[in-house]
Amino acid sequence: MREPGEQRADHEQETEDEQDDVEGRSRREDHGGRVSDAVRVTVLGKSPSWQDADGACSGYLVEDDGVRVLLDCGNGVFGKLRRYADYVDVDAVVISHLHADHFLDLVPFAYALSHSPRQQRAERARPALHAPPGARATFRRVVGAWGSEDLIEDAFELREYDPAEVLHAGPLTLRFQPVPHFVPANAVEVTSARGDGARFTYGADSGPTEALAAFARGTDLLMIEATLPEPEPEGPRGHLTPVEAGEHGRSAGARRLVITHLTDELDAAAAEEEAERGFGGPVEVAREGAVYEL
Numbered sequence: 001m002r003e004p005g006e007q008r009a010d011h012e013q014e015t016e017d018e019q020d021d022v023e024g025r026s027r028r029e030d031h032g033g034r035v036s037d038a039v040r041v042t043v044l045g046k047s048p049s050w051q052d053a054d055g056a057c058s059g060y061l062v063e064d065d066g067v068r069v070l071l072d073c074g075n076g077v078f079g080k081l082r083r084y085a086d087y088v089d090v091d092a093v094v095i096s097h098l099h100a101d102h103f104l105d106l107v108p109f110a111y112a113l114s115h116s117p118r119q120q121r122a123e124r125a126r127p128a129l130h131a132p133p134g135a136r137a138t139f140r141r142v143v144g145a146w147g148s149e150d151l152i153e154d155a156f157e158l159r160e161y162d163p164a165e166v167l168h169a170g171p172l173t174l175r176f177q178p179v180p181h182f183v184p185a186n187a188v189e190v191t192s193a194r195g196d197g198a199r200f201t202y203g204a205d206s207g208p209t210e211a212l213a214a215f216a217r218g219t220d221l222l223m224i225e226a227t228l229p230e231p232e233p234e235g236p237r238g239h240l241t242p243v244e245a246g247e248h249g250r251s252a253g254a255r256r257l258v259i260t261h262l263t264d265e266l267d268a269a270a271a272e273e274e275a276e277r278g279f280g281g282p283v284e285v286a287r288e289g290a291v292y293e294l
Contacts (some may be wrong), residue, residue, distance in 0.1 A: 005058035021042060034147040039064045039172075039190075039198040041221065043260070044080040048227050052264040055082045055288060057101035060202060060223065064192050067091050067170030071188055074292050078105040078112070078227035082287065084237040087112055092169045093156065096130040098138050098184035103131070105246055108153035127158035130167055130174075136160060157253035177215035179206035182238045189213055189219070198294035201254070205261065207237030210245055213251035220294045222254035223286065225261035235261055242271040246278025262288035 017254065045056025051205025061084060068085055070077075070093045071292060087109060095103050104127070113119055129152070131139075136158060140149040152158065161167065162277065163176040163186050171193040172288045176186040181204070190200045201216040201226040216222050226245040231237065242259055249257035259275050262268065268285045275283040284290075 007166045011291060021138055035204065037195070039192045039200060041200055041223070041292045041294070042084055043286050043290045044070075044084070044258045044290055045074055045077045046262065046288060047074075047101070047207070048261050048263050049099070049259070050263065051076050052288075055264065057104070058096075058103070061085060062172065062190050062200060065194060065238060067172060068172075069094060069169050069172060069190065070285050071190075072102045072204075073105045074101040075104045078108045080108075081259075083289075086202075090127045092128040092130060092167075094131070094167070094188060095135065095175060096188060096202070097183055098132055098135060099183060099185075099205065102205070103139075105136075106152050106156075110143075110152045110185055113155040114151065116243070126155065126157055129158045130161045131188065132163070133160050136183075150226065153257075177211060179204060179212050180209050180237060181207065182236070185213055189215065192294075200294060201252075202294075203248075205239065208248070209240060210251070213248050216248075216252035216254060219252060219254050221256045221258065222249050222252060223258050223260055224240075224248060225258035226275060227261045229266060229271075242274035243278040246280075246283060247276035249275075249279045249283070250281075256292070258284045258286050258292070262286075 001044055013219045044059035044061055047055045047057045051057055055078030056252040058072040059074055059077030060071040062069045062071060064065050067088045070090055072095060138154040143149055143151040147220045163178050167174040174191045179185050185204050187204050188202045192198045192250055200221045201219040203212055205225055206212055209238055222243045226242040227239040228241045231241055245259045257279050262271055272285050
């Protein structure tokens with residue numbers, strides 16, 4: 001038999017747990033339901049090709065005037081997305097390139113869109129999915145390994161974009177810039193038609209290139225990878241070091257620079273310092289849950 005004091009402690013813990021749950025729902029509702037005057041970018045995942053402890057690979061939620069666009073959907077991103085938005089309210093998903101750490105969570109996303117109980121009632125949500133050339137065949141090979149190869153294309157309105165084209169999602173305009181990587185990859189610019197035309201540039205995975213700096217010229221926020229502590233010793237370049245990321249930001253004249261795609265096995269403070277040396281000003285290291293308003 002428990003002592004009265006122990007019973008009170010258990011009751012108080014239950015009350016605290018209930019309060020935490022209410023507060024958690026409140027945070028999600030505020031993030032997902034509030035219409036802000038600013039473009040809002042939320043980091044859902046920032047890991048490289050292997051996830052941080054309790055982390056996720058590449059995924060960035062861009063919101064403007066109630067429109068939600070998800071840039072990349074790597075390992076672990078779908079679960080993180082659900083903290084900040086209802087997945088049926090995502091208007092479009094844009095994939096920068098066809099490496100698993102940038103698209104693999106399209107699989108659970110597709111299962112939710114296809115099989116969740118509420119998707120069996122009323123009109124089913126079917127977000128647009130914009131992916132690079134070859135995506136349809138790649139997705140079919142992945143999901144066809146164990147089941148229906150058309151899982152992803154049935155759940156989403158899939159179309160393969162030409163990097164030279166311009167896409168639109170509500171007030172947001174998206175443009176692409178091919179960047180050097182080990183498979184065809186594209187940086188993505190998102191510009192709002194509202195207000196002063198806030199610009200967010202996502203560098204995707206990229207080796208050193210003046211094309212990225214030119215593409216991001218004068219951007220309000222440049223989210224750029226800084227994967228490597230040292231450059232690749234040989235062969236083609238497909239990633240940046242923190243100092244190179246900073247130099248690209250400086251060349252672009254970015255108003256704000258955030259480095260991403262770093263493992264938690266590296267010293268984030270040292271990476272930030274190196275990036276600041278290249279940038280010539282303050283730099284932030286991406287962290288999951290961080291929100292940037294433009």
